[in-house]
Amino acid sequence: MSIHSRPVHIYRWIVFLLAAGYCLHQMVLGSWSGPGGPFRYLTIWALFLSFYAASRMLALTEHRITRRHEVTAMCAAVLNVMVVFLYWRLYFTDPSLVNGSGPIIWWLEYYLHALGPALQIIDALFFGRVFRRVWRGVVPLMLIIGAYVAWSELFVQRFNEKPTGTVTSGLPYPFLNSMELPERAVFYAVNAGTALGLLIVFGLVGAVLYRVLRDRPAA
Numbered sequence: 001m002s003i004h005s006r007p008v009h010i011y012r013w014i015v016f017l018l019a020a021g022y023c024l025h026q027m028v029l030g031s032w033s034g035p036g037g038p039f040r041y042l043t044i045w046a047l048f049l050s051f052y053a054a055s056r057m058l059a060l061t062e063h064r065i066t067r068r069h070e071v072t073a074m075c076a077a078v079l080n081v082m083v084v085f086l087y088w089r090l091y092f093t094d095p096s097l098v099n100g101s102g103p104i105i106w107w108l109e110y111y112l113h114a115l116g117p118a119l120q121i122i123d124a125l126f127f128g129r130v131f132r133r134v135w136r137g138v139v140p141l142m143l144i145i146g147a148y149v150a151w152s153e154l155f156v157q158r159f160n161e162k163p164t165g166t167v168t169s170g171l172p173y174p175f176l177n178s179m180e181l182p183e184r185a186v187f188y189a190v191n192a193g194t195a196l197g198l199l200i201v202f203g204l205v206g207a208v209l210y211r212v213l214r215d216r217p218a219a
């Protein structure tokens with residue numbers, strides 16, 4: 001299906017408006033109770049990257065740009081899968097590991113950790129068909145992850161007092177505050193490796209999918 005077709009155009013408007021609405025919500029009504037606001041959380045980084053990717057995909061469909069922004073869409077897809085995997089793994093282990101003692105706001109959590117990522121991944125994989133030369137996404141993806149780790153460790157932890165753990169306090173996710181720095185370093189490294197693995201998996205899935213579809217151009 002052409003990215004300029006009406007169904008894709010409508011789909012991309014839906015994805016864009018949802019992402020824009022939730023970004024606006026976070027900017028206006030998000031948790032600004034501590035330094036860094038909602039940007040303390042990787043989920044919000046993924047949300048804003050998804051919003052940017054959605055805006056570029058929509059602009060491409062409407063012939064407003066020619067650059068395909070495949071790396072942007074790749075990084076957004078991988079980051080979203082990481083967020084979904086980490087969130088639900090921790091949530092089903094113990095909800096307090098990600099939400100502290102607060103309740104779940106279903107329309108927010110289910111979009112951020114289910115619907116929103118799914119919509120973005122469907123576009124990247126099936127409509128944009130961006131997973132062709134995945135090696136181009138390695139450096140940008142590692143830079144995003146490295147920037148978030150540095151932000152969390154050097155700014156968020158330093159200027160926030162909550163949540164608290166058995167080792168430290170201020171890191172955005174409660175469980176991190178009960179880990180020593182070497183343990184956190186291993187955790188970060190494992191997740192960076194997971195991101196690279198996901199990029200490879202998307203590349204393999206894309207290669208098979210595009211071959212089945214006879215590798216027809218999306219545009």
